[in-house]
Amino acid sequence: MKIFEAYDLTKTMWSAAQLSGTDPKTVKRYVELRDLGLNPFERAARPKLIDPFLEKIEEWVEASKAKIRADVAHDKLTAMGYRGSPRSTRRAVNAAKTAWKAGRRRTYRPWIPEPGMWLQVDWGEGPRIAGRRTWLFCAWLAWSRFRVVLPVWDCTLGTLVSCLDSTLRRIGGAPTYVLTDNAKTVTTDHVAGIAVRHPQIVAAGRFYGCTVETCVPYDPESKGGAEATVRLAKADLVPTEANLRSEYGSFAELAAACRDWCERINNRRHRATGQIPAERLLIEQQRLHVLPAEPFALALGAERTVYDDQTISFASVRYSTPPGHVGAKVWVRVVGEELVITARTGTDLTEIARHVVSTPGSPQILDEHYPGHPQGRSIHAPKPKPRSEAEIAFLAIGPGAHRWLTEAGPAGASRIRAKMARAVELATVLGIERVDEALGLAAIAGRFADDDLPAILDHLADHQAAGEVVRVDESHSIQPGTSGWQALGR
Structure with missing residues (x-):
């Protein structure tokens, strides 16, 4: 600019060069380029070896729809007499492809969602639980940005409808459209590019008042929202070396983690809207359709x-x-x-x-x-139900008395009522805790004779803690054997 200003003032090369501090030849070159309407900072293209072959490269790019590789084009040019380097060929092919694609790029109008209009759903692979594969059903309301993530074991049609029902009831209504991918549970076939819907998914959409639509391939506007939800959910919920998350011990733990994630992400301010999705959902719920009371049972x-x-x-x-x-x-x-x-x-x-x-x-x-039956359903053992005052007094001693009664009856013990009355008397004198412990030990050892309970009480009085309990067994005797005499005289 200083050169042009000096030349316009003096109209001579030498004077403009002295005022701008440059060479007169430089002033002359810049002024000539300006008069011709050229950019002085662009160098003039020098002749290249590949110039005579540029039309042929453009022809190949046009015929292949910009799919031809530079190395293939270089081999063809070499056979035609080209002696340049592969690097020059790559530059020429890339320039031809760029020019070819410039007027053929796919354009689309930006998608602006409306409240209550679009719900996008997609699948993502979840973590493994006990070596078994899981899946994450990810849903995204396009306007409010409200997200729902549900863990499942499979991606079958029944599971899809079940997740869709749970999602609609969680957001509080049904939108006009449900946008999803072209999975076999949604699209059974494509005829001339037209998707053929699965009859049951169409019936499910009609049941909930929605129209099931499928995404157009490579469309960032219709596919990007659901895929972003899948990507975020997998980054936070699937254990990897990056997030340092521990493995899940059960499916219930994964379900709780998904619910906590949805609670956290839906109450965080969204970057695009600047608002909280849970608050925008309250506005969008006014545009959602009312759901039926029961789910769509045909697919379930x-x-x-x-x-x-x-x-x-x-x-x-x-x-x-x-x-x-x-x-x-x-x-x-x-x-x-x-x-x-x-x-x-x-x-x-x-x-x-x-x-x-x-x-x-x-x-x-x-x-x-059946957590109440840890050993399965075997013989049904009746529970003691006291009816008389004596029975009430005996069972009031404690759990040891309950066990003694349930063990003494099937064992065929005699004079049970008299022994129960004796136990009540001993509990009055010695204390309920000691008698209850003695009754429990008697039930474990199977000792239901008349003097067994007092003997156990005496043992507990002499020893603070009960030692090893020996159960009564008629096939065993403490009488010394005669096996030791067999070695006599040998």
Whole structure:
């Protein structure tokens, strides 16, 4: 600018050079470039060996739709007499590809979501629990940015509808569209680029008042939101070396971690909107449709009622369920070789049990479903129910008295009532704690004779703590044997 200002003032090369402190030749070159309308900072292109072949490179790029590789083009040019370097060929091919793509880039209008319009869902691989694979169902309300993450064992159609029902009930309504990927549970086929929906997922969408749509491949506007939710959930919930998260001990622990994550992420200010998603959800709920009272049962399986013994019947086979579902309705479906039982827990549909599919006559009863029967259902032992004053007084001694009575009856002990009265008298004199402990030891050792209880009390009085308890056994005697005499005379 100083050179141009000096030249415009003096109109001579020498004077402009002296005023600007440059060489007159430099002033002349800059002024000539300015008069021609050129950029003085751009150097003039020098002739190159590849210049005669540029039209052929552009022809190849056009024919291959910018798919041709630079090394392939260089081999073709070498056969045509080109003697330049592969580096020059790569530069020319890249320049031709850039020019070809410049007018052919896919453009789209920015997507601005509306309240109550779009719910995006996607799947992500979850952590392994006891060596078994899990999945994370991730949902994202496009307008409020409210996220829901649910852990599941599989990605079947029934599980998809179950997760969709739980998500809709957690957000408090149904949007107009549910946008998801082209999985086989949603899209069965593509005909001329048109997705063919799964009939059951269409029926489920109609049941909830939603239209199920699938994403267009490579579309960041329709796919990016759900994929971002999957990426964030996996980064925080799946144990890796980066986040230093420990392994999960059970599926319930993973479910609790997912719920805590959703609670934390939905109450944090979103970077794009500058607002809290949980607060925006309250506004979006006014645009959501009302949900039906019951879930879509067709994809969840057959409906069953849990019996009083915590079991259901499916195909003439009894399957157990966890406590807390007696009298409730559950949904049963077969997934591979497993029977999946789904129930409503609060506002969510949750998988409560899985069994190996069995045949009639072979019920599937899990011990963990009956914590009150740790050793299974064997002989039903009745509990003492006192009716007379003497029985009430005896059982009031403590748990040792209860055990003594439950053991003495089946053992065929005689004069039980008289021994119970004697125990009450001893408890009055010696104290309830000592007599209760003696009764418990007598029950363990199987000693129900008349003098056994006083003998045990005397032993406890002489020794503060009971030693090893020896159970009465008629096949054993403390009489010394004669095996020692066999070595006499040898």
